[in-house]
Every structure is written in C-alpha cells, then in structure tokens.
Amino acid sequence: MRDHRVHWFGAILWPSFFAAGVATMVFFAVVDPLDLATITWPRIAFSRELGYSIGFFMFWLCTASASLFTALLLRPPARNGRQP
Numbered sequence: 001m002r003d004h005r006v007h008w009f010g011a012i013l014w015p016s017f018f019a020a021g022v023a024t025m026v027f028f029a030v031v032d033p034l035d036l037a038t039i040t041w042p043r044i045a046f047s048r049e050l051g052y053s054i055g056f057f058m059f060w061l062c063t064a065s066a067s068l069f070t071a072l073l074l075r076p077p078a079r080n081g082r083q084p
Helices: 002-029 033-042 048-075
Strands: none
Touching: 002 048, 033 048
C-alpha cells in the first residue's frame, strides 16, 4: 500500500515539477521579477532570486493541482463502497 502511494505522489509531483520549471523559464524570459514585484507589492523589497523562487513555487502549485485533479479523475471506481 505504501509503495502505491509513493508511486502515486511521484506521478503527480515529478511531471508538475518539470512543467513548473519550463513555465518559469518561459514566463521570466518575458517578465522581469523586479518589475512584477513593483507592480504587485510596491512597498516590499524583492530580489530577482526571490521573485524567481516565488514564481517557480506558484507555477509548481498550479501544475501539481492540475496533475492531482487528473490523477483523481483516473482512479478506478469504488467497488462495494471501498476504494482500491
């Protein structure tokens, strides 16, 4: 049972990590994190590295939630009221 859960979480987290990395590179090739920070939170001082990190984790959260939703939809239906 534990091995199944590790496999399930790995199948969700690894593709979402990869997609978040690609999305971060594409997004920040166009948008400067310092300009974005000035627009969104003008009173808080940000470094570029912090902007990249926050952006990456936000993209990872979005892609992980999409992967999790897909994994939940692909689960087999319950038999006799129990999940497999």
